[in-house]
Amino acid sequence: METTAIIEQEVLNLEPEWQKEYARLGNFYAKWAAFLIIFTFPLGILLYLDFLNKDNWLQLWAIQLLPSVLIAIALIIRRLRDFPHEYLVLIMAFGIFASAAHKVAEQDFVFYLLNNSICLIFSAVLMVVKPVFPPIIVIYILIINLIAQKYIYQNDLSDYFARQGGMVLVVGGMVFVMVTWFRYQILRNNFLNSLALQQSYQKLAQQNQIIEQNSRVIQEINQDLTASINYAKRIQEAILPLDERISQALPEYFILWKPRDIVSGDFYWFMDSPLIIAAVDCTGHGVPGALMSMLGSEALGHLVNERDIKEADEILNNLNHEIRRLLKQTETGNQDGMDMALCVIDKVKQEMQYAGAKNPLVYIQNDEMKVIKAENFPIGGFHKSHEGEEKFTKHCIDISIPTTFYLFSDGYQDQFGGPKGKKFMVTQFHKLLYEIHQKPMPEQKQILEQTIQDWMQMSKQRQIDDILVIGVRV
Numbered sequence: 497m498e499t500t501a502i503i504e505q506e507v508l509n510l511e512p513e514w515q516k517e518y519a520r521l522g523n524f525y526a527k528w529a530a531f532l533i534i535f536t537f538p539l540g541i542l543l544y545l546d547f548l549n550k551d552n553w554l555q556l557w558a559i560q561l562l563p564s565v566l567i568a569i570a571l572i573i574r575r576l577r578d579f580p581h582e583y584l585v586l587i588m589a590f591g592i593f594a595s596a597a598h599k600v601a602e603q604d605f606v607f608y609l610l611n612n613s614i615c616l617i618f619s620a621v622l623m624v625v626k627p628v629f630p631p632i633i634v635i636y637i638l639i640i641n642l643i644a645q646k647y648i649y650q651n652d653l654s655d656y657f658a659r660q661g662g663m664v665l666v667v668g669g670m671v672f673v674m675v676t677w678f679r680y681q682i683l684r685n686n687f688l689n690s691l692a693l694q695q696s697y698q699k700l701a702q703q704n705q706i707i708e709q710n711s712r713v714i715q716e717i718n719q720d721l722t723a724s725i726n727y728a729k730r731i732q733e734a735i736l737p738l739d740e741r742i743s744q745a746l747p748e749y750f751i752l753w754k755p756r757d758i759v760s761g762d763f764y765w766f767m768d769s770p771l772i773i774a775a776v777d778c779t780g781h782g783v784p785g786a787l788m789s790m791l792g793s794e795a796l797g798h799l800v801n802e803r804d805i806k807e808a809d810e811i812l813n814n815l816n817h818e819i820r821r822l823l824k825q826t827e828t829g830n831q832d833g834m835d836m837a838l839c840v841i842d843k844v845k846q847e848m849q850y851a852g853a854k855n856p857l858v859y860i861q862n863d864e865m866k867v868i869k870a871e872n873f874p875i876g877g878f879h880k881s882h883e884g885e886e887k888f889t890k891h892c893i894d895i896s897i898p899t900t901f902y903l904f905s906d907g908y909q910d911q912f913g914g915p916k917g918k919k920f921m922v923t924q925f926h927k928l929l930y931e932i933h934q935k936p937m938p939e940q941k942q943i944l945e946q947t948i949q950d951w952m953q954m955s956k957q958r959q960i961d962d963i964l965v966i967g968v969r970v
Contacts, residue, residue, distance in 0.1 A: 510688050510695075517687050522581035522625065526588075530571055533588060534564045563588065582625050589633045630676040634669035725758045725783065732759050732786050735793050737766035745771055748969035750941035754907075754948075755962050761785020762905045762962035765796050765838075770806050773966065774838035775855060777905035779831075779876075781962050792834050792875075795819060808840045808851035809890035812875060816853075816886060819876035833876025837903040841970065846896040848970070851888045858926060859893060859901035860933045865926065868893075900933045900969045907963035908944070913951035920951055929967075940967055 538561055570587045573579075742749060745768045753764065761778040762785075774796070778788035795818045799805045805814055815836075823830045837855035841848045850857045852870025859866055868891050893899070909925040912918065928947060932940045944965055952959065 510691055513691055514684055514687055518626075518684070519581070521683065522585075526581040526584045527571075530567045530584060530588060534568050534571075538564055582629055585625055585629065586633070586636075589636060625676060625680065627677045627680055630673040634673055637669060638666070722758070728783065728786060729755075729759050732763070732789065735790060736763060741768060742766050742773075744768070746773070746968050746970070748937050750937040750967045752941050752944050752963065752965040754945070754959065754964075755781070756907075756959045757782040759783060759786035760962040760964075761789055762907065762964035763789040763793060764964060764966055765793055767800055770800075771841040771843065772800065772806075772811075772838065773841070773903065773968065774836055775903035775905060775964050775966050777835040777855065777907070777962070777964065779833055785962065788832060788834065791822060792819070795822065806840065807890060808838055808849035809888045811838060811840075812836065812851045812853055812888040813886075816875045816888075823876065825876065831877045833874040835870075835874050835905065837870065839901065839903065839968075841895070843970075846894065848893045848895050848899070848901070850891045850893065853888065855903070855905060857891070857901060857903065858929055859899055860930065861897055861899050865930045865933075867926070895970050898969070900967065902929055902968075903966040905962065905964040907961040908948060908965055910961060911948055911951065911963070912955070912957045912960060913948075914954050917955040917957060920948070937967055937969065 567584075567588055570584055574584060742751075745766075751764055753760070753762065755762070759782060761781040763776050763778070765774040765776060766772065776789065776792055778785045778792060780788065792815075795815055796811070799811055799814050799818065803814070805811050819833060820826065823832060825831070835854040837850070837852045837857055839848055839850050839857065850868055852868070853875045854870050854872065856870050857868040859868075871886070871888050873886050893901075904925075909920050909922045911920050913920065928944070932943050935943070948963065
């Protein structure tokens with residue numbers, strides 16, 4: 497109902513345009529029809545040459561020339577003083593059908609009907625008038641014919657309708673009314689539809705122009721944002737530990753770091769004295785995650801370097817309080833935080849400490865894989881019911897024998913892909929780590945990267961989260 501109302505309203509809005517077009521078409525057809533009648537109707541006398549010796553030859557000349565004379569006078573008056581084309585059409589109809597009503601002879605019945613029918617069809621094709629005018633013309637035709645039959649030819653009107661073509665004229669008049677009505681409606685509907693379509697194209701072109709302008713603006717904004725984020729990436733990469741520094745303390749290692757967006761909420765942190773390495777997964781990804789990562793990196797540096805905290809569990813406990821303080825989480829209820837796996841390595845004592853917030857430690861010794869689970873709560877985040885109760889546990893691992901260990905975020909194992917578009921899952925991830933743990937570290941990184949890439953390609957998935965995997969052999 498609403499759509500129909502809108503369409504009807506649009507048609508009403510276009511009606512003034514149709515009236516202009518209707519006047520143009522009517523003037524065009526009426527003018528050329530008038531000229532056609534003026535110059536061709538007198539030639540109709542040639543059809544009556546056989547009857548010019550009859551007593552009514554003067555009447556014949558007058559009636560045949562009447563349309564040309566009347567229309568010529570109407571054109572002159574219309575040029576001097578404009579009037580609607582419908583009046584010109586009525587004048588033409590008066591002249592044409594007055595002539596057609598002239599019955600030359602009793603035996604010329606077929607010619608008489610043909611003359612009337614041709615005039616009706618000719619007028620229906622040429623006329624562009626409102627539906628109210630054809631009935632007026634038909635009534636006028638009947639009146640002219642009845643007058644001619646009664647007073648010129650002294651015929652009985654009942655006999656005229658019964659046997660002399662009166663009913664044919666009535667039927668022809670009805671056809672004429674319908675043809676002119678349909679022609680008017682077709683012209684009107686075609687014009688309105690064409691105009692509506694044209695306006696739709698114009699609106700569409702305007703909308704496309706607006707879209708193109710907006711697209712250019714969006715593209716410029718996107719370029720500016722991308723440039724800013726790329727600059728933020730350089731800043732984020734600048735605060736990450738340098739490979740040369742890590743390789744001096746840990747010759748055998750790899751770091752697979754794949755941000756989902758340009759910048760990452762996952763980051764790795766390293767300190768060579770004491771020897772500490774951590775894999776951290778901050779709340780969010782992209783720019784918000786990157787901001788959290790910078791906050792976490794700065795807080796870790798403050799705790800270890802300035803406050804000289806070196807125990808794995810104490811680093812996480814103090815970091816938990818520091819993040820809450822910096823984000824005013826007690827006052828605001830802010831829930832941002834980070835998951836973390838952190839190891840402190842003592843090469844002299846051949847011992848490694850681990851503490852974790854939701855991120856476990858996987859290590860392999862003598863071809864045996866072991867997993868140390870992390871605490872089931874993050875660093876940061878305000879949990880009123882557990883406030884002050886979160887304590888992280890320190891786990892000590894003997895590394896006097898060759899040990900390969902892995903720290904990671906949840907991005908790798910949670911990645912969708914494979915033949916069925918499912919998650920990679922923890923079990924498959926641990927199995928993969930075990931299968932590659934004896935290979936050189938650069939090769940392990942390559943295998944991990946290629947495996948997750950192939951996993952996403954199988955079901956055409958995109959990366960859904962930041963990915964971070966750290967492997968170390970001590």
